[in-house]
Amino acid sequence: MYDDLIQAALYGALLVAIAVPLGVYIAAVFTGRVTFLAPVERLLLSAAGAGQDQRWGTYAASLLAFNAGGLALLFGILAFQHRLPLNPMGFDGLSWHLALNTAISFVTNTNWQSYGGETTMSHFSQMAGLTTQNFLSAASGMAVAAAVARGFAARQARTIGNFWADLTRGTLYILLPGAIAIALVLVALGVPQTLQGAVTASTVEGAQQTISLGPVASQVAIKQLGTNGGGFFNVNSAHPLENPNAISNFIQMLAILAIPAGFVLAYGRMVGDRRQGRALFAAMAILLVSAFAATYAAERAGNPLAAAFADPAAGNMEGKEVRFGIVGSVLWAVTTTAASNGSVNAMHDSLTPLGGLMAMLNIQLGEIVYGGVGVGLTGMLLFVIFTVFLAGLMVGRTPEYLGKKIEAKEIKLAALTLLVMPVGILAFAAIAIATGNAQASVQDAGPHGLSELVYAYTSATGNNGSAFAGFSANTPFHNVMLGLAMLLGRFGYILPILAIAGSLAAKTPASATAGTFPTHGPVFVVLLLATILIVGALTFLPVLALGPIAEHVSMIAGQRF
Amino acid sequence: MAHLRPSLVLIAAFTLLTGLVYPLAITAFGQLALPVQANGSLVMKGGVPVGSRLVGQAFAAPGYFHPxxxxxxxxxxxxxxxxxxxxxxxxxxxxxxxxxxxxxxxxxxxxxxxxxxxxxxxxxxxxxxxxxxDPHLSPAGALAQVSRVAAARGLPEEALRALVAAHVEGREAGLLGEARVNVLALNLALDALRR
Structure with a gap:
């Protein structure tokens, strides 16, 4: 147990050690002070005709146009991969609904996999299709966060930056160098990087074993760094060729949260008050540690229904790998759902009921615990706006954030985003049940079956991408509905927060007075955490009670389904 | 329509850069500098792959450690x-x-x-x-099979326990992950022992 906690503490310490300098760097990139690739940047932006700084609406339209184009291209690549090069296994094109689901999935940074990578995707699809969108969806998220930080900090400004410039800078200066470095290390640790499709081994006992290979390392590096999560193989980073040992496991876990955590600190710098970033960082850290503690306790305690067969001291090892053990699997399950990453190194479907609950709840809270690249920060800022609003109601003053008045318009826009998760998760799952499509796809009976369904729609709406993978999602109904949930979960947050940024950019900050409620101290952090838990957790308590909590109680009572 | 040109130009440019140049450059590096790892860490026996060091394979005979x-x-x-x-x-x-x-x-x-x-x-x-x-067993998982393997092979249990102990890989850097035994490596060593 102490060995486990030392690993977790080391993870936390290294994450902070990476986030601090990375925050300085990210702020420099998005304020145009990093220029070592300036010729490439200038070439791309002038060829594109990027233009000047944009108002929020234009910025949002650019983002939508770029994502729509990316979606169309990816759909085409996937549907027609049998006519494209680099298809050594001779895979067929994807069905229209699977291609649509996958294209939406990668463009929205969800990386939900309705497919099994090594049994479905050509190398061209993995590289030119999926790897490209791993970069571009992450760069889109960072662009949004940068624009929001600018809007919050601006004084009587009409514009919040240029989408094309932000996209290009994020890709060239942050994602590409980071992915190259991580990919090289992963290859050295044993992650394959080849254009051959598979190799056949003659095993010791004389059987044939076909081992799928491919350009794995280049994809795994960016899937973690960009909080994408879509793996090369079906089982993602549980596959020994995606994640061969505890060091590759540790590097990938750090890569998942590095940019999201760094961005929170960069935000403080960009709005000219580092304490603001640190307060959010602290609130997120408290949520991360709490989620880890709860999940670790559940997985370590294990499954009492298995106690007669498996040594209980080992914890719940179903769906876990020996080289990661309990702590390496739990730490991953928490970071991947706290961020909108969604890659897995253990099968979430086989987590204990409370372990699965924590994974689900992390996503349902909006993936604000560092969160997805860029969008985790902006999700947290929406909760900040609620918190200052509630604090303002309590003391009877107009709420302010960073010296700017938060008025009806901003609150209405923020309130709109509160509907995203309930609609995408509860309403969509209810439709799936009412039409019989849920019952046809769940694997397990009893409350765990409900958890499988709810997890799928939670993951899609939260743009996470992890799964209770016993759920058969590759049907026309679920591919389309989950696709809609992903679009809702992505743009249902991005558009309102950009509108808020545009609105705040135009305002004049007032200087702080004795009556100003400070948004950087411990009181604010506590209020913020309370708001998150009240708003986020209460929405989902009923469905969690019917799924994982009912399952937990059944398990303790010795009930099987 | 003002968004059309930048969208098309940047989608094309980044597909080329991040979707082809980047993975192919990593591939070139891997194939030239780290060919064993880049091609799946294959274990060769008489010029043909007997498996991958990183990927588990099925063992069913009583004389082998089972994964x-x-x-x-x-x-x-x-x-x-x-x-x-x-x-x-x-x-x-x-x-x-x-x-x-x-x-x-x-x-x-x-x-x-x-x-x-x-x-x-x-x-x-x-x-x-x-x-x-999963290519690994816990040390306990390997030791629990010693008596079966010893009986099937007519070898002393002590020798097999020593073999397992020699194949236990500790935590990485003494800190990360879990102690484990690579089953393919153990079984190959087992076959070598017999000769």
Whole structure:
């Protein structure tokens, strides 16, 4: 147990050690002070005709146009991969609904996999299709966060930056160098990087074993760094060729949260008050540690229904790998759902009921615990706006954030985003049940079956991408509905927060007075955490009670389904 | 329409840069500088691959150490629309995805435990791994099989316990991950022992 906690503490310490300098760097990139690739940047932006700084609406339209184009291209690549090069296994094109689901999935940074990578995707699809969108969806998220930080900090400004410039800078200066470095290390640790499709081994006992290979390392590096999560193989980073040992496991876990955590600190710098970033960082850290503690306790305690067969001291090892053990699997399950990453190194479907609950709840809270690249920060800022609003109601003053008045318009826009998760998760799952499509796809009976369904729609709406993978999602109904949930979960947050940024950019900050409620101290952090838990957790308590909590109680009572 | 040109130009440029140049450059590096790792860390025997050091493979004979239960499957040769159990199918990775209260999980664990004798047993011997391709056992999981392997091979248990101990890999840097035994390496060493 102490060995486990030392690993977790080391993870936390290294994450902070990476986030601090990375925050300085990210702020420099998005304020145009990093220029070592300036010729490439200038070439791309002038060829594109990027233009000047944009108002929020234009910025949002650019983002939508770029994502729509990316979606169309990816759909085409996937549907027609049998006519494209680099298809050594001779895979067929994807069905229209699977291609649509996958294209939406990668463009929205969800990386939900309705497919099994090594049994479905050509190398061209993995590289030119999926790897490209791993970069571009992450760069889109960072662009949004940068624009929001600018809007919050601006004084009587009409514009919040240029989408094309932000996209290009994020890709060239942050994602590409980071992915190259991580990919090289992963290859050295044993992650394959080849254009051959598979190799056949003659095993010791004389059987044939076909081992799928491919350009794995280049994809795994960016899937973690960009909080994408879509793996090369079906089982993602549980596959020994995606994640061969505890060091590759540790590097990938750090890569998942590095940019999201760094961005929170960069935000403080960009709005000219580092304490603001640190307060959010602290609130997120408290949520991360709490989620880890709860999940670790559940997985370590294990499954009492298995106690007669498996040594209980080992914890719940179903769906876990020996080289990661309990702590390496739990730490991953928490970071991947706290961020909108969604890659897995253990099968979430086989987590204990409370372990699965924590994974689900992390996503349902909006993936604000560092969160997805860029969008985790902006999700947290929406909760900040609620918190200052509630604090303002309590003391009877107009709420302010960073010296700017938060008025009806901003609150209405923020309130709109509160509907995203309930609609995408509860309403969509209810439709799936009412039409019989849920019952046809769940694997397990009893409350765990409900958890499988709810997890799928939670993951899609939260743009996470992890799964209770016993759920058969590759049907026309679920591919389309989950696709809609992903679009809702992505743009249902991005558009309102950009509108808020545009609105705040135009305002004049007032200087702080004795009556100003400070948004950087411990009181604010506590209020913020309370708001998150009240708003986020209460929405989902009923469905969690019917799924994982009912399952937990059944398990303790010795009930099987 | 003002967004059309920048969208098209940047999608094309970044598909080229991040979707082709980047993965192909990493591929070139891997193939030139780290060919063993880049091609799946294959273990060669007489010029042909006997498996990958990183990927588990099925062992069923009593004279070998058996790996963890695997939930991978393959298409049924008789009817490709159905699947059949195919442990350690490294072309179709999969866990069981069974929840903790599933009857099927308890039944599977009970069957595995019964085959091993009276339980409880080291957890890794009765639970399916996440990937279905776990190359490792816990040291306890390997030691628990020593008497069966020794009896099948007519070797002293002491020698096998020493062999297992020599194959235990500790935590990385003494800190990360878990102690474990690579089953393929152990079994290859076992075959070498006999000669």
């Amino acid at each position: 963890r239960p695997s939930a991978t499957s393959a298409a049924d040769p008789a009817d490709p629309s159905k699947t059949i159990e195919a442990p350690y199918n490294a072309a179709n990775s999969s866990g069981s995805n069974l929840g903790p209260t599933a009857t099927a999980l308890s039944e599977a664990m009970a069957a595995r435990a019964a085959a091993l004798g009276s339980g409880p047993h080291p957890a890794d011997l009765v639970t399916a791994s996440a990937s279905g391709l």
